[in-house]
Amino acid sequence: MEKQAFFQDFQQKVMDLIKASPAADIERNIKALMGQTFNKLELVSREEFDIQAALLQSLQARVDALEARLAQQADQRDGGQPNA
Numbered sequence: 001m002e003k004q005a006f007f008q009d010f011q012q013k014v015m016d017l018i019k020a021s022p023a024a025d026i027e028r029n030i031k032a033l034m035g036q037t038f039n040k041l042e043l044v045s046r047e048e049f050d051i052q053a054a055l056l057q058s059l060q061a062r063v064d065a066l067e068a069r070l071a072q073q074a075d076q077r078d079g080g081q082p083n084a
Contacts, residue, residue, distance in 0.1 A: 018024060044052075
């Protein structure tokens, strides 16, 4: 039996043993507990965070453009009148 086949067979047997043992149940329970804890902490995925950050950046650009437009309109409305 060659070494690679031996190690693959050994690895498969260990994985089968773990699946059949309480370790698999412990892993599932830990994952469920972690999921519940993350939900309580109101964590978001990186993808969702990136989407919200891009949306915020877009909205900030729109606000900046509107503020510039308002300032320009105020300057035109004042038409060079000195401020009292």
